[in-house]
Amino acid sequence: xxxxxxxxxxxxxxxxxxxxxxxxxxxxxxxxxxxxxxxxxxxxxxxxxxxxxxxxxxxxxxxxxxxxxxxxxxxxxxxxxxxxxxxxxxxxxxxxxxxxxxxxxxxxxxxxxxxxxxxxxxxxxxxxxxxxxxxxxxxxxxxxxxxxxxxxxxxxxxxxxxxxxxxxxxxxxxxxxxxxxxxxxxxxxxxxxxxxxxxxxxxxxxxxxxxxxxxxxxxxxxxxxxxxxxxxxxxxxxxxxxxxxxxxxxxxxxxxxxxxxxxxxxxxxxxxx
Numbered sequence: 485x486x487x488x489x490x491x492x493x494x495x496x497x498x499x500x501x502x503x504x505x506x507x508x509x510x511x512x513x514x515x516x517x518x519x520x521x522x523x524x525x526x527x528x529x530x531x532x533x534x535x536x537x538x539x540x541x542x543x544x545x546x547x548x549x550x551x552x553x554x555x556x557x558x559x560x561x562x563x564x565x566x567x568x569x570x571x572x573x574x575x576x577x578x579x580x581x582x583x584x585x586x587x588x589x590x591x592x593x594x595x596x597x598x599x600x601x602x603x604x605x606x607x608x609x610x611x612x613x614x615x616x617x618x619x620x621x622x623x624x625x626x627x628x629x630x631x632x633x634x635x636x637x638x639x640x641x642x643x644x645x646x647x648x649x650x651x652x653x654x655x656x657x658x659x660x661x662x663x664x665x666x667x668x669x670x671x672x673x674x675x676x677x678x679x680x681x682x683x684x685x686x687x688x689x690x691x692x693x694x695x696x697x698x699x700x701x702x703x704x705x706x707x708x709x710x711x712x713x714x715x716x717x718x719x720x721x722x723x724x725x726x727x728x729x730x731x732x733x734x735x736x737x738x739x740x741x742x743x744x745x746x747x748x749x750x751x752x753x754x755x756x757x
Contacts (some may be wrong), residue, residue: 492518492545494573494620495713496566496613498606499580500527504689506535506626507706508579513541515710520570522562522580552621553580553605554591556754563612573616578606578626578662581689584651588643596643598651602658604753607665615649618674622680625713628663628681629688630726633734635660637742639749661746663724664735668743670722678715681733682725684708 495512499505501523509519513536523529529548537543551562566573584598591600610624617624633738635656641647644654661682670679684705708728711717719725726731736742 493575494518494520494570495575495577496520496522496549496570497577497579498609502580504581504684504702504705504709505577505579506532507702508577508709509546510536510539510541511706511710512699512713513545513704516545517574518545518547520566520621523548523550524552524580526550534633540738551605551609553601554597556591556593556605556608559605559608559616560612560662563609567612567616570613570616572620573613573624574715575622576610576613576622576624577615577709577713578610578624579709580606581627584653584655584658587652588645588654589651590597590643595753596654597659599642599661599753602655603661604750605639605663606662607750610665610669614669614677615671618676621715622678623713623715623719624666624669624677624679625709626662626666626679626732627655627680627689627709628666628683629659629686630683631656632659632663632683632737635734637661637664637746639745642749642753660734660736661750663737664743664746665750666742667722667733667737668747671740678719678721680712680719680721680723680725682709682712682727683731684727688729700751714740 495517497505497509500509500521501681513519529550533548551558582601589597666681723730
């Protein structure tokens, strides 16, 4: 990755190979930010870069990175590279996400795939980059879902191997875990860092089967993420937002003991799942 000017506002957006991440990166670079584009592999990162440049984005404001969230070793390698090359990060937008698959499957790390991709991978990346965000008095904006309110954390059966498996249940669990982590990050992370969760649209972006139109536009959701990532936009640290409005999250998000238990389990998750 080429050197980034310290004069630029620097934002990392994960999941630019997906619609929401791409639209968010497009909005940010149009606003003059330097955007680090994360995709699952180099080919997808290159494709996103080419599309953005073809659409008028300034190439000098775009940097490509890639890591497959199904492989925690790649997440750790990306984190190591970024901490060495990006000492200051104005915002991290965790937009990478997948729906729950119809059938349960585990990653090479032994973790149920939805939980790893939607929670464990962004959690590890965010923790590694938190000092760089704090150095810029910056923000972590994490894409949650209204469905997290109906989710549960099955601490002893995270992959739903013994219980009933449904795509909705594992998806809601992953978003609940991510929202719990974001609240904890706001409370216990380094000084100067602000962290919020947001369900950015009035429809479920990851689950077209729940929408009346599978190709619902994401431009307004991307605009919201870009606005919320700016330190000039007032937010409540640790807050959960539905659209631009502060909302009440699930009870487990507000439960500090439950969040500590999740954090402890997450350290052992590849072995415990």
